[in-house]
Amino acid sequence: MSVVDTDSIDAMGLDKQAKRLFLTIIDPLVWDNKNVHLFTLQEKINTYLHFIESGELLKAMPDSEGCDIAIELVLKHMPSDEAITFFDNTMQILFDKEIVFVFGPNKDTGYVEQLS
Secondary structure (H helix, E strand, O other), rough: OOOOOOOOOOEEEEOOOOOEEEEEEEEEOOOOOHHHHHHHHHHHHHHHHHHHOOOOHHHHHHOOOOOOEEEEEEEEEOHHHHHHHHHHHHHHHHHOOOOHHHHHHOOEOOHHHHHH
């Protein structure tokens, strides 16, 4: 699964020691000038919000009750300036809902652009 599967959750993981549940979005898409990528990502984040706010999250992961929630966006490509602005806005909206938003490259491989 990835960001293009806008109706599904890509991955979930619970860090019991940190008391944080990570909902991960895997994003292999290249950034485009028409912002199709951003609209797709926005749909995916809305799916994650619905999953959290509807109570589906606690049904799927009952051990996560009382844990902080983080939406983690794992990017293959370095974000565009428009994407960074979108991420800043998203971070604030989610922070107001007590959800952490983090983004960056795969920790092992980095951004594709850094490999060339």
